[in-house]
Amino acid sequence: MKTTDTATGYRITFGLYLDGQRGVPPANILGDVVVGPLGLLGILEMQLGLIAMHPSAAERTIQYRDCLEALDAPSRFYHRSFALDPLGTAACLLNWRDEWALHRRESLRWEDALSSDAPSRLHDLAAVEQRARVAVSANLAQRLEAILDRLKVRTPGIDSVLLVDPIDVFPARWQAVLKALPLKHASVADRAAGGFLGALQRRLKRNAAGEGSDPIAWQDDGTVIVxxxxxxxxxxxxxxxxxxxxxxxxxxxxxxxxxxxxxxxxxxxxxxxxxxxxxxxxxxxxxxxxxxxxx
Incomplete structure (x- = not known):
């Protein structure tokens, strides 16, 4: 049975870079919010009853360092770096782990499907992942996975999510969550410029469409200044x-x-x-x- 909570009725404007500074000041409009990934993550977790204390990046790095240390051996690919800089090595590999999980379209348990002939580095990371999955606090991908599971049985009080960026630019885990929400897409302004700026604009559009093009000569007409x-x-x-x-x-x-x-x-x-x-x-x-x- 799927339950619905429509008491809040959020109208969300969502973009990749709207967590930080923004040009639109907050307005006294109940339910209208402008957020980025972290802001929307907080709203969804609150709406779906997934509120929890999440440790800092430094704490997660220490947790992952402990996992690396427990499995460290001269044969591990990270052994020499870990001996010189345990925290730096842990921070780097933890970032790899988190980014990989965020952009994977398949199940997050990639280590279970690793083939025997895979590179040794992947086998080392898979061994660490078996421990890290329990010992390291949840990353963004795991939190989004929990949200996606809860969205199957509960509908949050969100009237609309206006995307200011194309959905294709978001990581795969975010795309899966966004597709389960009432999405609206912001209209894209298509205003043609003149002079060298217009020529550069048309060339960039053709390149974005996959059409090849030759370099264009610089025109000192004042429309583009470097x-x-x-x-x-x-x-x-x-x-x-x-x-x-x-x-x-x-x-x-x-x-x-x-x-x-x-x-x-x-x-x-x-x-x-x-x-x-x-x-x-x-x-x-x-x-x-x-x-x-x-x-």
């Missing part, structure tokens, strides 16, 4: 001084919030970007209170 700077501060100051029209579209990277200071210094309108983080004083106090109760 600038290099020795420091971020100089680059930010130059870009801020070039922005004159209020309607300018600016695609900001991870330093968008920091770039706001340079815009303000030059009297320009700020982007309004800010880091969205769970590490707020109140949230840290709650963790300390929880820890105190456990002790």
């Amino acid at each position: 600038v290099q700077s020795e420091t971020r501060a100089l680059a930010a100051h130059w870009v801020a001084s070039r922005i004159a029209a209020p309607g300018t579209l600016l695609v900001a990277g991870s330093d968008g919030a920091w770039f706001d200071a340079h815009l303000a210094a030059l009297g320009q309108a700020r982007l309004g970007l800010k880091e969205i983080s769970a590490f707020r004083p109140s949230m840290q106090v709650l963790s300390l209170v929880s820890l105190k109760k456990q002790n």
